[in-house]
Amino acid sequence: MKLPALALAVLCTAVAAKDSGLVFVTSEKDHALTLIDARTLEVRGTVATCKRPRHLQFLPGREQILVACSDSNAADVIDIASRKSVRRVPMPENPEAFDLSADGKLAYVSVEDDAELAVVDLAAGRIVRRTKVGHEPEGVKLSPDGRRVFVTSEVANMVHVVDAASGAVVKNIAVGKRPRRFAFSADGAELWVSNELDASVSVIDLATLAVKHTLKFEIKGMRASDITPVGLERSRDGRTMFVALGRANHVAFVDIAGKKVERTVLAGKRAWGLALNRDGSRLYVANGLSDDLTVIDVAGGNALKTVPVGRVPYGVLVDD
Amino acid sequence: MIERLIALALLWLPAAAGALTIGVLHRADDARLEPRRLALGYLGQPGGTPEAGLRVAVDEAKFQLDAAGIAPKIEVVAVEGAEQARQAAERMARQGAVALVADLPAPWLLAAARAPVTVFNSGDAADALRQQDCRGNLVHTLPSERMRSDALAQWLLARRWSRVLLLRGPTEEDAARAAGVRAALARFRLALVAERPFKLSADPRERALANPLLLTGGVEHDAVWVVDSDGEFARGLPYRTALPRPVVGDGGLAALAWAPNFERFGAPQLARRFQRAHGRPMTAHDWAAWAAGKAVVQAALATGPKTGAPALAAALAAPGFELDGFKGTALSLRPWDRQLRQPMLLTDGLAVVGIAPLEGVLHPRNTLDTLGADAPEKLCPAR
Numbered sequence: 001m002k003l004p005a006l007a008l009a010v011l012c013t014a015v016a017a018k019d020s021g022l023v024f025v026t027s028e029k030d031h032a033l034t035l036i037d038a039r040t041l042e043v044r045g046t047v048a049t050c051k052r053p054r055h056l057q058f059l060p061g062r063e064q065i066l067v068a069c070s071d072s073n074a075a076d077v078i079d080i081a082s083r084k085s086v087r088r089v090p091m092p093e094n095p096e097a098f099d100l101s102a103d104g105k106l107a108y109v110s111v112e113d114d115a116e117l118a119v120v121d122l123a124a125g126r127i128v129r130r131t132k133v134g135h136e137p138e139g140v141k142l143s144p145d146g147r148r149v150f151v152t153s154e155v156a157n158m159v160h161v162v163d164a165a166s167g168a169v170v171k172n173i174a175v176g177k178r179p180r181r182f183a184f185s186a187d188g189a190e191l192w193v194s195n196e197l198d199a200s201v202s203v204i205d206l207a208t209l210a211v212k213h214t215l216k217f218e219i220k221g222m223r224a225s226d227i228t229p230v231g232l233e234r235s236r237d238g239r240t241m242f243v244a245l246g247r248a249n250h251v252a253f254v255d256i257a258g259k260k261v262e263r264t265v266l267a268g269k270r271a272w273g274l275a276l277n278r279d280g281s282r283l284y285v286a287n288g289l290s291d292d293l294t295v296i297d298v299a300g301g302n303a304l305k306t307v308p309v310g311r312v313p314y315g316v317l318v319d320d
Numbered sequence: 321m322i323e324r325l326i327a328l329a330l331l332w333l334p335a336a337a338g339a340l341t342i343g344v345l346h347r348a349d350d351a352r353l354e355p356r357r358l359a360l361g362y363l364g365q366p367g368g369t370p371e372a373g374l375r376v377a378v379d380e381a382k383f384q385l386d387a388a389g390i391a392p393k394i395e396v397v398a399v400e401g402a403e404q405a406r407q408a409a410e411r412m413a414r415q416g417a418v419a420l421v422a423d424l425p426a427p428w429l430l431a432a433a434r435a436p437v438t439v440f441n442s443g444d445a446a447d448a449l450r451q452q453d454c455r456g457n458l459v460h461t462l463p464s465e466r467m468r469s470d471a472l473a474q475w476l477l478a479r480r481w482s483r484v485l486l487l488r489g490p491t492e493e494d495a496a497r498a499a500g501v502r503a504a505l506a507r508f509r510l511a512l513v514a515e516r517p518f519k520l521s522a523d524p525r526e527r528a529l530a531n532p533l534l535l536t537g538g539v540e541h542d543a544v545w546v547v548d549s550d551g552e553f554a555r556g557l558p559y560r561t562a563l564p565r566p567v568v569g570d571g572g573l574a575a576l577a578w579a580p581n582f583e584r585f586g587a588p589q590l591a592r593r594f595q596r597a598h599g600r601p602m603t604a605h606d607w608a609a610w611a612a613g614k615a616v617v618q619a620a621l622a623t624g625p626k627t628g629a630p631a632l633a634a635a636l637a638a639p640g641f642e643l644d645g646f647k648g649t650a651l652s653l654r655p656w657d658r659q660l661r662q663p664m665l666l667t668d669g670l671a672v673v674g675i676a677p678l679e680g681v682l683h684p685r686n687t688l689d690t691l692g693a694d695a696p697e698k699l700c701p702a703r
Contacts, residue, residue, distance in 0.1 A: 135381075135383065154644075197650045225649045225686075228648070
């Protein structure tokens with residue numbers, strides 16, 4: 001009788017850990033995650049991490065978060081229930097962004113200083129493969145079928161297409177200046193890439209691996225040089241792409257099929273990191289130069305609230 | 321059989337990677353680069369020859385250059401005067417160099433620019449090189465003196481420190497630069513309350529020229545602007561003023577193309593690459609040489625593996641040619657004087673406290689053109 005009770009207790013904790021109702025924001029200069037209550041939008045505390053945490057993602061099961069730290073050459077595994085770092089995984093030097101294999105065993109990491117895409121075995125804490133790419137690789141995205149890895153190079157102004165199994169570069173696709181992040185269209189036919197110094201997004205056709213469309217952003221009263229797109233996030237219904245326009249301090253809502261900007265919503269200074277909640281009704285925007293997080297009502301297209309977070313917020317993850 | 325092999329070898333030659341030769345010209349026995357002087361780390365002064373920055377630019381483009389079949393080569397020549405500079409430039413142009421990167425005194429630079437090849441000026445900020453002495457094939461990646469002065473003037477304006485006391489050094493260069501400071505003060509409607517010459521001296525008879533208390537006393541002002549091309553006087557001026565007033569110019573707060581401790585826009589990655597490659601911090605001059613290398617590589621990639629000097633010059637002059645200088649915004653060449661337009665970093669050597677153009681400063685076309693000579697001034701007759 002004692003054993004099932006214990007099992008039940010464990011189960012309960014697990015349930016409590018899941019859907020914690022929290023929003024996690026990395027803070028580059030505080031070496032911490034800021035925790036925000038997704039319902040009340042109040043700050044609920046912080047979790048200490050390795051140095052200069054940037055990109056973060058759920059590990060499979062959504063009970064733990066992996067956060068890569070550029071200055072620690074490591075990633076921390078954050079346990080959501082206990083709100084603590086439970087393990088530190090060594091990473092190659094200066095890791096920035098990463099993506100995870102579907103089983104969560106491998107992390108594909110862009111290594112800024114060495115101009116490499118590294119594959120890290122998370123359980124063993126060991127680099128199993130390195131692929132040379134253009135300087136300052138940044139955005140990393142695994143194709144939905146897991147066969148290809150896409151990496152941007154901020155210096156080479158390219159998207160490298162890497163075969164996930166062999167690690168070979170299959171193709172280099174020239175895109176705009178300083179390409180940063182990726183998002184797929186819902187049907188998996190298109191890959192969108194934000195070009196920070198081109199005020200644009202390149203849309204890559206995945207069948208031909210060629211740029212089929214370039215969408216330039218314009219905002220009344222601003223010059224192209226003030227528009228620096230970084231974060232990309234696709235709406236839950238698959239119709240809209242949200243593009244954080246950086247120093248233009250706005251988020252663009254782009255119709256994916258028509259490749260047209262439908263509206264722009266004001267956020268904070270240098271709006272860059274984006275994340276949606278589970279039902280897609282709220283968009284969270286990390287503002288890198290105003291140290292806050294803007295919460296946007298997607299249907300209404302307006303900001304609900306801006307919450308102060310840690311210094312230099314970078315990535316956002318919603319567990320509601 | 322052997323004949324066939326030779327024929328094959330000949331056939332192969334054109335298909336081999338296209339060589340991209342970039343020349344470097346610097347001063348032999350450069351007094352600015354004597355180890356003891358370098359160790360003092362004067363703000364805004366060079367830390368080495370242009371080769372260092374150029375190498376970082378070429379190395380970071382390796383992936384693209386390999387893919388395009390372009391093999392970069394850097395040839396470095398130290399020269400002792402204008403005539404040698406001209407001969408070296410002409411020889412390298414004849415031997416197929418597509419561009420030269422030079423850190424030379426103005427007369428030597430102008431002699432080198434007689435060669436039929438694009439010459440990047442990464443070492444001399446003199447306004448005359450962008451104005452009356454400008455040349456069609458001379459491109460400036462180092463900001464001009466006027467850009468530096470305008471950046472500081474914008475800072476003073478934003479702080480509302482509008483009454484300026486100007487202290488000027490004894491050299492001809494100081495006189496020319498002080499004229500630029502007066503122009504910047506006028507451009508941004510700041511008041512010059514007094515201009516005083518200074519001299520490095522411990523002679524009590526010269527104390528009015530040498531003592532910071534006497535030099536900065538007796539006049540109401542909000543900031544002290546010091547023009548000191550040498551640097552020794554300016555470096556010791558902050559905190560030694562009669563009134564508690566900030567010092568800007570060649571001491572205190574300086575406006576520079578680059579600061580190795582700049583933390584934004586991917587700058588730390590570039591600074592770290594340079595530090596790793598050369599074992600010293602990246603200075604503004606290094607950045608200018610790097611930017612020149614970046615421009616050459618980008619133009620060469622746009623024109624293909626058989627780039628010659630004329631094709632490269634055309635690619636550089638093409639409308640829409642833009643560079644990522646790791647300063648947060650795309651940089652481009654001003655068609656009217658071929659100066660690279662760029663944000664300026666305001667730094668005291670410890671931190672970057674501001675970036676010019678300052679927020680709120682406006683321009684009808686490009687805010688970056690609030691720094692330095694603008695198109696309507698038509699100061700460069702060669703364009």
